[in-house]
Amino acid sequence: xxxxxxxYRHFKNxxxxxxxxxxxxxxxxxxxxxxPNCELVSCVDTLVAGRHFPHDTSPxxxxxxxxxxxLSDIASMGAMPYAILLGLSLPNHDENWLAEFTKxxxxxxxxHNVELIGGDTTKSEILTISVTALGFIEQGxxxxxxxxxxxxxxxxxxxxxxxxxxxxxxxNGQNTDLQxxxxxxxxxxxxxxxxxxxxxxxxxISDGLGQDLGHILTASGVGARLYxxxxxxxxxxxxxxxxxxxxxxxxxxxxxxxxxxLPKNKFDEFNAxxxxxxxxxxxIVETQGLQLLFNxxxxxxxxxxxxxx
Ligand code: ADP
Ligand code: MG
Numbered sequence: 316x317x318x319x320x321x322x323y324r325h326f327k328n329x330x331x332x333x334x335x336x337x338x339x340x341x342x343x344x345x346x347x348x349x350x351p352n353c354e355l356v357s358c359v360d361t362l363v364a365g366r367h368f369p370h371d372t373s374p375x376x377x378x379x380x381x382x383x384x385x386l387s388d389i390a391s392m393g394a395m396p397y398a399i400l401l402g403l404s405l406p407n408h409d410e411n412w413l414a415e416f417t418k419x420x421x422x423x424x425x426x427h428n429v430e431l432i433g434g435d436t437t438k439s440e441i442l443t444i445s446v447t448a449l450g451f452i453e454q455g456x457x458x459x460x461x462x463x464x465x466x467x468x469x470x471x472x473x474x475x476x477x478x479x480x481x482x483x484x485x486x487n488g489q490n491t492d493l494q495x496x497x498x499x500x501x502x503x504x505x506x507x508x509x510x511x512x513x514x515x516x517x518x519x520i521s522d523g524l525g526q527d528l529g530h531i532l533t534a535s536g537v538g539a540r541l542y543x544x545x546x547x548x549x550x551x552x553x554x555x556x557x558x559x560x561x562x563x564x565x566x567x568x569x570x571x572x573x574x575x576x577l578p579k580n581k582f583d584e585f586n587a588x589x590x591x592x593x594x595x596x597x598x599i600v601e602t603q604g605l606q607l608l609f610n611x612x613x614x615x616x617x618x619x620x621x622x623x624x
Contacts, residue, residue, distance in 0.1 A: 319405065322436045325413050326401065329421040333430040335397055335451075345432035347398065349451060356394040356450040356457060360384045361402075364442035368498075369485065374412045376498035377444065378419025383500045384521065385448035386427055387571040390507030391519035393458040394450035396427055401434035402445035427504050453511070458575070462516040463535035467576035469597035472503045474547040475524050476560070479567020493551065500571040506592060510575060513585050517575035525565040525616070528574050529605060541597040543609045558616075565607075565616055 327340050338346040349355055362381045364370050382399060389396040401420065424431060429448075477496040484491035503519070510517065516535055520527045524546070532539055543561060552560050576599055577585070585593060600606075607614045 319408065319436045319438055322403070322405075322408070322413065323434065325417050326420075326431055326434065329417050330424040330429065330431045333397060333428065333432075336430055336432055339430065339432045340434075345398070345400075347432065347449070352454050353451040354454050354457065356389055356392050356452050357447065358385055358388040359445060359447040360388065361443060361445040372498060374415035375419040377442075378416040378421075379423050379499050380419075381444040381446050382420055382423045382429070382448075383502050383571065385446045386423070386429065386504055387500070387502035387519040387521065389448050389450040390502050390504045391458070391517050391573055392450070392452060393456060393507050393511040393514070393517065394452040395508055396429050396448060396450040396504060398430045398432040398449045399424065400447040400449075401431060402443075402447070403434060403436045404439035404441070404443040404445075405436065406438070406440055406442055427502075456511050458507075458510065458514050458517040459534070460516055460518055460531050461534035462514075463531050463537050463576040463599050464515055464578070465537055465599055465601050466578065467515055467599040468579055468582045468595050469528065469539055469541070469574070469576050469599060470582065470593045470595050471520070471524070471547065472506050472573040472575075472593060473570075474549050475520065475570050475572060476548050476552050476563035476567050478569035478571075479523075479563040480551055480555075482567070482569065483563070497569060500569065502571055503573045507573060509589065510573075510577075510585070513581045514575040514577045517573055520568070520570045520572050520574050522568045523566045524570075524574060525605065531574070531576065532599075532603075532605065535599075536603075538600050538603045538605065539597050540600050540606045540608060543607060543614065545594070546596045547594045561614075561616060 335348050386396050481491055481493035481497040516531050518527045518531055546564055548564055552563060
């Protein structure tokens with residue numbers, strides 16, 4: 316038995332048991348039940364050291380973030396996360412590293428009542444973490460990218476661009492107090508579920524607002540008008556020159572806020588019920604493409620986002 320086959324013992328009791336789990340870590344497979352009238356929602360995201368996070372990122376943050384990005388995908392469907400499976404490829408066996416990493420995984424899981432039900436551990440040259448997330452949603456209620464309608468209001472769930480600013484500080488070798496914005500994203504799990512019955516389309520912002528909203532527009536066959544001055548952002552960004560600020564907001568990734576569209580009357584209803592939780596930043600229009608406006612003036616930015624290839 317290799318040193319890696321026993322590592323799963325670290326994970327055996329890392330999270331609380333979930334009522335839908337019949338059999339968790341320890342057998343060849345986990346066994347789960349799906350609540351009545353629900354569908355299973357699933358996704359996987361892989362994080363590679365040096366590509367998705369700097370090599371010196373803390374093991375706690377690596378654990379947290381590799382789960383967070385997946386819970387964000389589950390949230391973007393309006394689903395309730397249930398469990399994760401953890402595929403771990405490690406260059407070496409380091410007990411302290413594993414303990415910290417596991418703490419990051421278990422902290423975010425317990426915040427959202429998610430159970431670690433299985434995984435796989437192997438040796439590899441480059442640290443790679445691949446998390447599969449499972450969730451449930453009432454049949455037929457998943458909020459997809461292709462549902463945006465002309466006349467819908469475009470909203471985001473919170474301020475945009477801070478993770479990108481943090482990354483630029485780090486890449487410039489600057490000290491930053493924004494490290495957590497990049498390392499410990501907060502997936503909008505509760506809000507995603509509240510938007511079922513309100514939102515016509517939804518996506519989570521992982522690659523940049525411009526690019527991710529672009530996915531909604533393409534899938535729905537519609538265009539959008541964005542009012543840049545309405546996009547919520549923090550003071551650190553307001554202090555930057557205009558172009559720099561909006562490069563972070565439109566092209567920066569890693570925010571893990573939600574971007575969604577809903578009819579005007581549903582926006583008013585939701586806003587009355589949960590004041591100050593969703594922010595209107597634009598409108599869905601018939602004209603294809605993404606029009607950017609600042610105080611009614613047309614502006615032009617290249618929308619890049621993050622592209623791997
Ligand atoms: P098998 O050879 O049957 O795949 P493993 O030794 O790979 O068995 O895994 C044993 C048990 O430990 C399984 O239940 C598996 O899901 C779990 N496991 C292995 N690695 C991890 C991991 N990184 N995180 C969570 N569970 C894991
Ligand atoms: Mg295995």
